[in-house]
Amino acid sequence: MTYTMKALLLGRGPEWVLDDVPVPGPGPGEVLIRNRASATNNADLPMLTEADPTHGGTGKESIAGFEYAGEIAAVGQDAGDWKVGDPVMGTFPSAFAEYLVADHRFALPRPQDLVPEIACALPTGLLTEFGALSAAGFRPGQSVLITGASTSIGMIGIQIAKTLGASRIIATTRSTDKKDLLTRLGADTVIVTGDGSELTGAVLEATGGEGADVVLDHVAGDTFAACLPATAPDGHVVNIGRLAGPAATIDLDALSYRHLTVHGVSFGFSRDWETVPILEGLRAKVLPAVGRGDIAPVTDATLTIEQYQEAADRLRSGNAVGKVVLTFA
Helix, strand or coil, X not given: XXXXXXXXXXXXXXXXXXXXXXXXXXXXXXXEEEEEEEXXXXXXXXXXXXXXXXXXXXXXXXXXXXXXXXXXXEECCCCCCCCCCCEEEEECCCCCECEEEEEHHHEEECCCCCCHXXXXXCHHHHHHHHHHHHHCCCCCCCEEEEECCCCHHHHHHHHHHHHCCCCEEEEEECXXXXXHHHHHHCCCEEEEHHHCCCHHHHHHHHCCCCCEEEEEECCCHHHHHHHHHHEEEEEEEEECCCCCCCCCCCCHHXXXXXXXXXXXXXXXXXXXXXXXXXXXXXXXHCHHHHHHCCCCCCEEEEEEHHHHHHHHHHXXXXXXXXXXXXXXX
């Protein structure tokens, strides 16, 4: 096996730097993964900025990225039942590299027919959206409202909710152009908030005045506030993302009189006691649907790792629909 690998580094300046670095080795409880493709996430560019020493950043050098798909290349001690050659996908730090080391519990089996270029765009969305539904205690037959549904993970959320038996899926987007896409993915009602639609009233109309049983909010800000009176009594609101900013002024009467439960989720790698059970649930309840093709990511562009600057520019443009994927030879 080679001793060096190509990796995208942050901490050297305002852009990623492609360089050769040593191939890591797996420790106890870890697996070494030969990575074939990685997908970008919303956190990638903010982390690049945070590490940029030329503009007041930390200057701490590390390998960028979180999502990957490839095969097991080596197995450390006490690393479960993984074997060399097993196809895998997952989300774990330092994924923008030809090889990465991951906690064996965070790796997911990749269906044999699912190519890495597609598989790598799934794990973060699967973990986040299934985890959010789990936090809300979702049950088949409940209605689900997904705000910011045209985000990469929001589109996965629609498909998971449909797979798990949601009675009605209501999706919001700011773009009329994405309405048909969200409908094809499984949304029963699409609310285009960018055209002046009033969110609360539109959701209540779509649910016969009851409101949605479960809300997956990727937007926050004023949208989060509007979700509360649009949630059914005894319902659950889960904040996942903060595209409109982290602050919201809410009507506490809507929260209290409707007996709502609000959850904040962020499924990080340091909270393994929380994340590992979600991944185990994913294996049983969601991955079979991925294998059948019932759940699939939307990809905006597939580029080689050498085209990393084009990928960064595409992310900064704000025009990407779905994931930007980077492949390794």
